[in-house]
Amino acid sequence: MSTDSQADAGVSLSVDPSELLRAARRIVVKVGSSLVTNEGRGLDEAAIEQWSAQLATLVKSGRELIMVSSGAIAEGMKRLGWKTRPKMINELQAAAAVGQMGLVQMYETKLREQEVGSAQVLLTHADLADRERYLNARSTLLTLLEHGVVPVINENDTVVNDEIKFGDNDTLGALVANLVDADLLVILTDQKGLYSADPRKNPNAEFIHVARAGDPRLEDMAGGAGSRVGTGGMITKILAAKRAAGSGASTVIAWGREPDALLRLSSGEPIGTLLIAQTPKQQARKQWMADQLQLRGHVTVDEGAADKIVAEGKSLLPIGMVAVSGEFSRGDVIAIRNAQGQELARGLANYSAGEARLLCRKSTNAVEGLLGYAAEPEMIHRDNLVLRG
Numbered sequence: 492m493s494t495d496s497q498a499d500a501g502v503s504l505s506v507d508p509s510e511l512l513r514a515a516r517r518i519v520v521k522v523g524s525s526l527v528t529n530e531g532r533g534l535d536e537a538a539i540e541q542w543s544a545q546l547a548t549l550v551k552s553g554r555e556l557i558m559v560s561s562g563a564i565a566e567g568m569k570r571l572g573w574k575t576r577p578k579m580i581n582e583l584q585a586a587a588a589v590g591q592m593g594l595v596q597m598y599e600t601k602l603r604e605q606e607v608g609s610a611q612v613l614l615t616h617a618d619l620a621d622r623e624r625y626l627n628a629r630s631t632l633l634t635l636l637e638h639g640v641v642p643v644i645n646e647n648d649t650v651v652n653d654e655i656k657f658g659d660n661d662t663l664g665a666l667v668a669n670l671v672d673a674d675l676l677v678i679l680t681d682q683k684g685l686y687s688a689d690p691r692k693n694p695n696a697e698f699i700h701v702a703r704a705g706d707p708r709l710e711d712m713a714g715g716a717g718s719r720v721g722t723g724g725m726i727t728k729i730l731a732a733k734r735a736a737g738s739g740a741s742t743v744i745a746w747g748r749e750p751d752a753l754l755r756l757s758s759g760e761p762i763g764t765l766l767i768a769q770t771p772k773q774q775a776r777k778q779w780m781a782d783q784l785q786l787r788g789h790v791t792v793d794e795g796a797a798d799k800i801v802a803e804g805k806s807l808l809p810i811g812m813v814a815v816s817g818e819f820s821r822g823d824v825i826a827i828r829n830a831q832g833q834e835l836a837r838g839l840a841n842y843s844a845g846e847a848r849l850l851c852r853k854s855t856n857a858v859e860g861l862l863g864y865a866a867e868p869e870m871i872h873r874d875n876l877v878l879r880g
């Protein structure tokens with residue numbers, strides 16, 4: 492890793508950091524409670540306006556941006572007049588419900604002033620662990636991005652308890668980066684980035700400019716939250732970077748008050764700490780697919796579809812399916828086989844086995860008539876498909 496005073500010769504970071512930053516098209520930005528709420532004093536309108544203006548500029552330049560914003564509990568506490576953070580989970584949930592109103596209202600107003608649409612998305616751990624809901628969340632977010640809308644995401648605090656919540660939005664940011672195959676996760680916080688020790692406790696701590704995401708030495712450097720309102724501290728950011736790297740996304744940890752941080756990062760300026768993912772995106776997604784639960788079934792395709800999938804990297808459309816085997820639900824991993832029974836690919840099914848049987852040999856525009864609704868035109872989208880062999 493590379494610090495202010497020394498470059499670690501044992502680590503080779505094969506990528507050019509500026510190039511990596513400039514090339515990032517799909518970016519998840521996470522901002523922490525202490526920044527969003529001015530250390531609990533109330534929503535920082537000027538800061539949200541600044542970030543929104545930068546998000547808008549980046550969207551208009553053709554990039555896709557997702558905001559994961561904390562601050563609901565801190566803002567709710569302020570609105571309810573609570574001076575200390577309650578211990579009871581139901582009170583935290585109530586505060587989050589109150590605060591979330593103000594939070595999204597502020598983002599909506601600031602992004603609209605920039606003529607950019609926004610959408611509120613509240614997620615829980617269970618949503619991303621459930622295969623069908625995972626696919627639905629992915630599909631919704633990708634559709635929003637396609638339309639140039641900025642999703643503003645927070646944890647759905649109302650329905651979670653201690654056992655099943657993400658607990659901190661750094662983890663949520665990483666899971667969202669995994670969900671949408673983001674290129675970059677930017678975690679904005681109240682420090683300039685990662686130091687070799689908590690700078691609030693150790694004034695001699697050295698700044699880390701760049702390192703490998705997942706380097707275990709980083710975990711020893713990171714301590715817990717330093718502020719009254721933040722929850723995760725640096726350790727959850729380090730672990731988030733490791734998780735994001737699982738789908739090939741690199742992570743930047745930077746100071747949220749750094750002027751034009753998002754714009755400068757996108758133009759390749761190395762601000763903050765860059766934690767570089769070691770596995771390229773495509774390969775990481777293949778690994779992810781390979782790690783999924785056992786196959787739930789398979790579809791047999793005709794020669795034309797087999798060709799499109801294998802030679803041209805296209806999606807599987809219902810018209811190319813000739814038979815369906817097994818019982819599976821939307822979101823399950825299934826195999827695609829040719830008429831000789833050879834497995835060509837694996838992917839996430841957009842339709843259940845029962846639905847797929849009805850769709851065999853049917854054109855995409857017949858889907859709605861046959862099922863009464865249409866989720867997607869493809870049986871398996873090419874982004875959710877990995878070739879075998």
Ligand SMILES: Nc1ncnc2c1ncn2[C@@H]1O[C@H](COP(=O)(O)OP(=O)(O)O)[C@@H](O)[C@H]1O
Binds near residue numbers: 522523691723
């Ligand atoms: N090695 C470290 N480098 C930088 N900050 C650290 C480190 N270890 C612990 N911290 C603390 O983590 C805090 C940021 O985390 P947190 O308070 O959860 O912020 P946020 O609300 O942005 O998630 C910093 O203010 C700092 O005190």
Ligand SMILES: N[C@@H](CCC(=O)OP(=O)(O)O)C(=O)O
Binds near residue numbers: 560564565659661721
């Ligand atoms: N959902 C909670 C998130 C709390 C949280 O993780 O905060 P932080 O550690 O500041 O990112 C909220 O909005 O208050």
